Amino acid sequence: MTSPASAPRRSPSGVREIPNVLSIAGTDPTGGAGIQADLKSFAAHGAYGMAVVTALVAQNTEGVRDIHLPPVTFLRAQLDAVSDDVALDAVKVGMLGTVEVIETVAQWWDGLPDRPWLVVDPVMVATSGDRLLQADAEQALIEFLHRADLITPNIPELALLAGQEPAADAATLVRQARSVADAHGVVVLAKGGHFDDDEVEDILVHPADDDGARPDEGRHVSERVRTTSTHGTGCSVSSALAALRARGLSWDEAVPQVKVWMTEALRDTQRLNVGHGHGPIQHFAQLWGTQG
Numbered sequence: 466m467t468s469p470a471s472a473p474r475r476s477p478s479g480v481r482e483i484p485n486v487l488s489i490a491g492t493d494p495t496g497g498a499g500i501q502a503d504l505k506s507f508a509a510h511g512a513y514g515m516a517v518v519t520a521l522v523a524q525n526t527e528g529v530r531d532i533h534l535p536p537v538t539f540l541r542a543q544l545d546a547v548s549d550d551v552a553l554d555a556v557k558v559g560m561l562g563t564v565e566v567i568e569t570v571a572q573w574w575d576g577l578p579d580r581p582w583l584v585v586d587p588v589m590v591a592t593s594g595d596r597l598l599q600a601d602a603e604q605a606l607i608e609f610l611h612r613a614d615l616i617t618p619n620i621p622e623l624a625l626l627a628g629q630e631p632a633a634d635a636a637t638l639v640r641q642a643r644s645v646a647d648a649h650g651v652v653v654l655a656k657g658g659h660f661d662d663d664e665v666e667d668i669l670v671h672p673a674d675d676d677g678a679r680p681d682e683g684r685h686v687s688e689r690v691r692t693t694s695t696h697g698t699g700c701s702v703s704s705a706l707a708a709l710r711a712r713g714l715s716w717d718e719a720v721p722q723v724k725v726w727m728t729e730a731l732r733d734t735q736r737l738n739v740g741h742g743h744g745p746i747q748h749f750a751q752l753w754g755t756q757g
């Protein structure tokens with residue numbers, strides 16, 4: 466097993482002007498979450514986006530209707546087709562779904578000659594409340610995490626990773642994020658979107674070093690946009706962070722930039738008219754200009 470700290474994390478050519486970033490995730494045919502959201506997010510952050518499908522999800526803004534899992538041999542064929550040809554600068558992993566899918570992605574990752582940056586969004590449940598990770602795959606997902614540089618759990622996901630009840634306040638969120646960061650040797654962005662304060666705080670926690678020292682956590686606060694169009698926020702944030710890391714920003718530099726972008730993307734949802742449930746965000750608010 467390669468330890469995350471010692472593994473080379475960049476392509477040999479250094480920071481590419483337009484980095485190659487791969488999403489390994491499930492689909493959303495309405496374009497708001499999963500791979501479709503990831504590709505928009507890569508594009509909005511100046512990266513060349515690619516995608517390998519783990520699961521075909523029949524879902525819309527109202528919920529998940531069905532999930533089809535292609536054979537894992539075909540998943541592996543997709544992964545090899547990309548990595549045999551393209552030098553990867555960063556990889557974002559989203560919905561994995563089952564133990565078999567997790568093991569297939571892990572084997573592929575462990576065999577890569579170079580280590581791209583790896584962001585894992587530990588997707589478990591959709592905004593609609595539907596399960597996207599089988600219950601018997603939770604342990605396998607936990608065992609996958611040491612490969613990541615950054616993981617981006619929301620409040621219930623962090624609780625499950627920490628083996629505790631969901632945090633009811635920021636202090637508990639920090640404690641849980643520290644324990645998960647130390648257990649897996651990864652940076653944790655604990656997302657506070659599920660609290661209901663007037664501000665949304667995401668907390669960036671680094672693992673402690675061998676002497677038990679760690680940098681202060683980054684407290685990233687933004688206004689809460691009052692909208693029900695929050696489908697795909699988590700997918701989009703993790704992809705944006707992968708793209709910016711591949712462009713040479715640190716996590717501490719990338720997170721505030723992504724928060725500003727997400728706030729505008731949520732504010733601009735008023736211009737979209739997609740579906741009857743939790744609508745998508747407007748990934749290109751900055752590029753297309755907002756209404757104000």
Ligand SMILES: Nc1ncnc2c1ncn2[C@@H]1O[C@H](COP(=O)(O)OP(=O)(O)O)[C@@H](O)[C@H]1O
Pocket residue numbers: 618619620656657658659665666667687688689690691692695697698699700702724727728731
């Ligand atoms: N209403 C909101 N206003 C502003 N930012 C939000 C809002 N909801 C979520 N976010 C941001 O979107 C990201 C996703 O947050 P969260 O909802 O906690 O995760 P998930 O989508 O994985 O459930 C975080 O960066 C969070 O700060």
Ligand SMILES: Cc1ncc(COP(=O)(O)O)c(N)n1
Pocket residue numbers: 490491492493498499500522524559560588590591592593597695696697698699700
């Ligand atoms: C394929 C896929 N991956 C992830 C999510 C979670 O997205 P969100 O919780 O933001 O709705 C989703 N709905 N579908």
